[in-house]
Amino acid sequence: xxxxxxxxxxxxxxxxxxxxxxxxxxxxxxxxxxxxxxxxxxxxxxxxxxxxxxxxxxxxxxxxxxxxxxxxxxxxxxxxxxxxxxxxxxxxxxxxxxxxxxxxxxxxxxxxxxxxxxxxxxxxxxxxxxxxxxxxxxxxxxxxxxxxxxxxx
Amino acid sequence: xxxxxxxxxxxxxxxxxxxxxxxxxxxxxxxxxxxxxxxxxxxxxxxxxxxxxxxxxxxxxxxxxxxxxxxxxxxxxxxxxxxxxxxxxxxxxxxxxxxxxxxxxxxxxxxxxxxxxxxxxxxxxxxxxxxxxxxxxxxxxxxxxxxxxxxxxxxxxxxxxxxxxxxxxxxxxxxxxxxxxxxxxxxxxxxxxxxxxx
Numbered sequence: 261x262x263x264x265x266x267x268x269x270x271x272x273x274x275x276x277x278x279x280x281x282x283x284x285x286x287x288x289x290x291x292x293x294x295x296x297x298x299x300x301x302x303x304x305x306x307x308x309x310x311x312x313x314x315x316x317x318x319x320x321x322x323x324x325x326x327x328x329x330x331x332x333x334x335x336x337x338x339x340x341x342x343x344x345x346x347x348x349x350x351x352x353x354x355x356x357x358x359x360x361x362x363x364x365x366x367x368x369x370x371x372x373x374x375x376x377x378x379x380x381x382x383x384x385x386x387x388x389x390x391x392x393x394x395x396x397x398x399x400x401x402x403x404x405x406x407x408x409x410x411x412x413x
Numbered sequence: 414x415x416x417x418x419x420x421x422x423x424x425x426x427x428x429x430x431x432x433x434x435x436x437x438x439x440x441x442x443x444x445x446x447x448x449x450x451x452x453x454x455x456x457x458x459x460x461x462x463x464x465x466x467x468x469x470x471x472x473x474x475x476x477x478x479x480x481x482x483x484x485x486x487x488x489x490x491x492x493x494x495x496x497x498x499x500x501x502x503x504x505x506x507x508x509x510x511x512x513x514x515x516x517x518x519x520x521x522x523x524x525x526x527x528x529x530x531x532x533x534x535x536x537x538x539x540x541x542x543x544x545x546x547x548x549x550x551x552x553x554x555x556x557x558x559x560x561x562x563x564x565x566x567x568x569x570x571x572x573x574x575x576x577x578x579x580x581x582x583x584x585x586x587x588x589x590x591x592x593x594x595x596x597x598x599x600x601x602x603x604x605x606x607x608x609x610x611x
Contacts, residue, residue: 277427280427281423281426281427281430284427284430284431284434285430287434288430288433288434288437291434291437291438291441292437294441295437295440295441309550309551309554309555311448311449311554311555311557311558312558312562313449313558313561313562313565314447314448314449315447315448315449315450316446316447317446317447317448317450320446323446374450376446376448379550380550381549381550381551381554382549382550382551383549383550384546384547384548384549384550385544385545385546385547385548385549385550385553386546386547388550388553389544389546392453395453396453396454396455396456397456399455400453401452401453401454401455402450402452402453403450403451403452403453404446404448404449404450404451405448405449405451405554405557406446406447406448407447407448407449407554407558408447409447
């Protein structure tokens with residue numbers, strides 16, 4: 261049996277960990293570059309509907325969001341409210357909101373501005389229609405109905 | 414002569430990097446925004462009458478406040494909508510100026526699209542979508558989705574026939590433009606009306 265017992269033998273050389281920081285830094289930079297910080301804190305609950313014919317939204321910096329859904333705070337009721345940036349708004353506030361978004365971009369980019377409607381799926385179309393009419397009035401024609409990819413039936 | 418500076422211990426560098434890494438891992442949201450992209454029409458000028466559209470050229474979809482569908486005057490369902498759109502807009506013979514009686518007319522002037530073999534008669538068909546204020550957003554998106562799917566499938570078929578690829582797989586910009594021209598997204602949303610109350 262002595263054949264199988266180890267006799268001290270050669271000692272394994274320890275693996276050098278000197279390159280570990282480099283590897284970690286590489287990962288770190290990857291995540292730093294891909295990270296987008298959430299800009300607005302949600303005040304309304306959004307469960308997007310699902311659809312199969314979705315397209316990706318490109319150039320996130322050119323997208324402004326309008327959230328519509330029931331408020332997260334139960335005291336405010338269950339009716340769908342509109343959230344612009346990080347506060348509740350009304351339909352009449354949209355013109356000012358869009359104007360502000362336009363002014364914060366270069367003239368060349370203004371045509372490419374997209375408004376993304378993030379709407380809870382239980383919301384009634386009435387408020388969405390009002391928002392759409394207002395967007396038409398102020399000339400923000402490019403819109404995107406935010407949906408998750410998938411099928412729910 | 415200056416004293417020899419002892420080397421800084423870099424052993425904890427990895428720990429610091431790890432800390433930062435974990436911070437970014439936690440704050441990262443990788444979700445890409447997806448959605449159905451649409452273009453709203455400019456507000457209609459007040460003194461101009463809306464263009465007259467022949468009845469056989471419109472495909473009417475109404476959604477009421479109970480999320481029920483009325484398709485061309487008959488009750489419909491979301492599952493059948495896609496096929497109905499395809500039957501309506503699909504031209505059995507894209508190069509012929511005549512269509513069957515019950516199908517939408519084609520434009521009088523053929524569009525000359527070289528990539529699709531010369532003259533192409535484009536369908537005059539328009540899908541008209543009207544919803545109630547009480548319709549749920551989910552239903553509205555389902556309907557929009559099916560309408561978009563119908564058009565996408567038609568484009569896929571045309572693209573497959575001429576280029577051997579699906580529309581989504583086309584890379585050549587000219588080919589994409591040709592297909593888009595032959596089968597436009599003709600979805601019109603009616604001016605909102607309050608039919609069934611909230």
